[in-house]
Amino acid sequence: MLSPYLSKEFLRQNDAETVIKLNANENPYGPPKSVLDSIRHFDGELFRYQGIYANNLREQLASFHGLESQMIMLGAGSSVLLQLLGHYVQQKSATLHYCSPTFNILPDTLKKAGGKLNSLPLTTDYKFDLAALKEADETPGAIYLVNPNNPTGTFYERTEMELFCKSINSKTLIILDEAYIEYAGDGQSLVGLLKQMPNLIIVRTFSKIYGMAGLRMGYLMASAAIIRQLQQLVPWPNHDLSTLSLVAAGNALQSSSFVQTTRTTNARVMQSTIKALESLGYRCSPSVANFVYFNTKGKNLRAALEGYGVQIGQLDYENQTFARVTVGKEQEMERFVQCLQKLN
Numbered sequence: 214m215l216s217p218y219l220s221k222e223f224l225r226q227n228d229a230e231t232v233i234k235l236n237a238n239e240n241p242y243g244p245p246k247s248v249l250d251s252i253r254h255f256d257g258e259l260f261r262y263q264g265i266y267a268n269n270l271r272e273q274l275a276s277f278h279g280l281e282s283q284m285i286m287l288g289a290g291s292s293v294l295l296q297l298l299g300h301y302v303q304q305k306s307a308t309l310h311y312c313s314p315t316f317n318i319l320p321d322t323l324k325k326a327g328g329k330l331n332s333l334p335l336t337t338d339y340k341f342d343l344a345a346l347k348e349a350d351e352t353p354g355a356i357y358l359v360n361p362n363n364p365t366g367t368f369y370e371r372t373e374m375e376l377f378c379k380s381i382n383s384k385t386l387i388i389l390d391e392a393y394i395e396y397a398g399d400g401q402s403l404v405g406l407l408k409q410m411p412n413l414i415i416v417r418t419f420s421k422i423y424g425m426a427g428l429r430m431g432y433l434m435a436s437a438a439i440i441r442q443l444q445q446l447v448p449w450p451n452h453d454l455s456t457l458s459l460v461a462a463g464n465a466l467q468s469s470s471f472v473q474t475t476r477t478t479n480a481r482v483m484q485s486t487i488k489a490l491e492s493l494g495y496r497c498s499p500s501v502a503n504f505v506y507f508n509t510k511g512k513n514l515r516a517a518l519e520g521y522g523v524q525i526g527q528l529d530y531e532n533q534t535f536a537r538v539t540v541g542k543e544q545e546m547e548r549f550v551q552c553l554q555k556l557n
């Protein structure tokens with residue numbers, strides 16, 4: 214439901230024409246035009262179920278990542294796959310070790326299923342505490358890593374993450390959520406480790422840099438043995454996928470120039486947003502993703518900005534209040550900064 218703050222009347226009074234949505238880490242530039250064209254000009258048979266298109270996308274992803282298609286599982290958004298992983302961890306009676314704050318669907322699913330969780334704090338520079346996670350690991354165990362992390366945007370380079378994963382007991386399941394990895398640059402994913410590490414699961418999405426959040430398409434990659442076990446938890450794998458989303462995702466994989474341009478534009482707009490926030494006295498974490506996490510100086514910025522038609526996220530972390538703003542288009546960020554200036 215629309216907050217009462219965001220009624221048309223309220224927005225008019227506050228000189229805001231439209232709502233600026235900077236709260237869900239969506240990519241305002243997407244999807245790529247070729248993806249939209251592939252939907253507009255689709256001439257296949259929509260009266261048929263999507264099975265063949267799901268198989269095609271698995272093949273396309275396999276060749277994109279240099280894997281076999283049996284190592285890929287699709288989902289209507291990666292959230293669905295993270296929920297599935299929650300049930301998988303529960304089935305193995307494993308304790309899930311992770312750091313907070315992070316993206317919560319996997320821990321929340323496990324909690325609701327009555328599973329065991331061990332939430333550790335981030336380091337003082339807002340990163341996953343790899344040393345503490347290694348120390349806490351026990352058998353049967355699972356570790357959830359989000360790299361770059363949401364909401365902090367903090368990141369470990371591939372080499373460091375690889376060393377960490379290799380140092381972990383090979384019986385421990387490592388679930389690595391790479392929802393924002395493309396923003397961190399080429400060659401940062403741990404996909405190349407999958408063939409050597411049968412305990413590694415990588416989760417990816419088309420919702421972020423590909424700008425396809427509304428199309429709901431995500432996937433996970435793991436050993437064929439893990440994929441088979443996961444499929445046993447789902448009565449009909451792929452049944453909830455849509456043909457058009459599958460076609461669109463396959464097309465998106467060919468949009469490397471779109472990915473590059475989005476990455477560069479996002480980085481430029483993010484740097485100027487961070488600069489503006491810091492000049493207003495806010496402390497920002499060093500993000501490589503498409504959002505910025507900053508200390509609100511004790512203000513309820515989310516409610517206050519909503520009054521100007523600007524939506525951001527806010528959370529209370531260790532009794533200090535933090536906000537997360539998605540990097541939108543340049544003009545949207547200018548408006549965000551103007552509103553913050555009024556509130557300073």
Ligand SMILES: Cc1ncc(COP(=O)(O)O)c(C=O)c1O
Binds near residue numbers: 293362
């Ligand atoms: C770290 C992370 N993983 C996964 C997701 C889920 O994205 P989706 O379900 O759209 O694929 C999000 C969404 O914000 C996220 O931040």
